[in-house]
Amino acid sequence: MDRNEIEEAYEAKRAQRKPLAQINQTDETSFKINGYQYQLVANEGEAFDLEALRAAYNTIFSKYDYILGDIGYGQLRLTGFYADDKNVNPATRIGAVGDFLVEYCNFGAPYFILHNLEAKPVKPVRRKTNRTGRAVTNKRSRSRKNNRAKNAFVEEKITRRKPPIAKRNATVITESKGTGKRHFKIRQKQK
Numbered sequence: 559m560d561r562n563e564i565e566e567a568y569e570a571k572r573a574q575r576k577p578l579a580q581i582n583q584t585d586e587t588s589f590k591i592n593g594y595q596y597q598l599v600a601n602e603g604e605a606f607d608l609e610a611l612r613a614a615y616n617t618i619f620s621k622y623d624y625i626l627g628d629i630g631y632g633q634l635r636l637t638g639f640y641a642d643d644k645n646v647n648p649a650t651r652i653g654a655v656g657d658f659l660v661e662y663c664n665f666g667a668p669y670f671i672l673h674n675l676e677a678k679p680v681k682p683v684r685r686k687t688n689r690t691g692r693a694v695t696n697k698r699s700r701s702r703k704n705n706r707a708k709n710a711f712v713e714e715k716i717t718r719r720k721p722p723i724a725k726r727n728a729t730v731i732t733e734s735k736g737t738g739k740r741h742f743k744i745r746q747k748q749k
Contacts, residue, residue: 572613579615581608594620595675603629603668610634623677624652628659628669641677 559567582590587598598606605627614634619625622638629635639652648654659669685693720726727748 577612578617579612581612596672597675599673600671605629605668606670621678623674625672626655628663628667630664630667
């Protein structure tokens with residue numbers, strides 16, 4: 559396949575794809591996308607195209623306060639940002655749009671920014687804490703996991719036991735020398 563055939567196949571697939579957005583334009587800067595009210599805040603280089611937005615929009619963008627659309631190599635790329643007052647990663651706040659344009663977009667690329675007027679607030683994930691302020695963990699599931707791990711196999715220790723002293727084969731040899739006063743016993747095991 560050469561480049562032209564690939565581009566034709568891509569265009570055919572793109573034409574078959576069903577758009578995920580129902581966009582109604584109320585006036586020049588106001589839009590209703592899937593029931594959410596949006597307002598066009600910035601349109602640098604006349605980048606805003608309603609049909610391109612309809613083709614590129616995904617429902618995941620309804621949770622963001624702002625949508626940045628930039629055009630590079632003839633394609634529209636959408637990126638979501640939150641308002642500055644939200645408790646989210648600073649790189650995903652609207653204040654970081656300038657940095658995003660410099661780092662990730664082509665120099666001088668046309669872009670537009672849509673403001674979602676009906677964005678849902680982001681709820682911070684809270685951890686449950688006990689009276690002392692420590693995080694509460696689910697002890698039941700932790701103990702179940704430990705029990706499963708413990709009962710996965712049975713480990714038996716095998717120890718060799720020595721036979722009682724009475725049954726051991728030991729011989730007692732006594733040596734005595736005629737001149738010495740000391741008597742001692744040398745015990746040796748028979749193998």
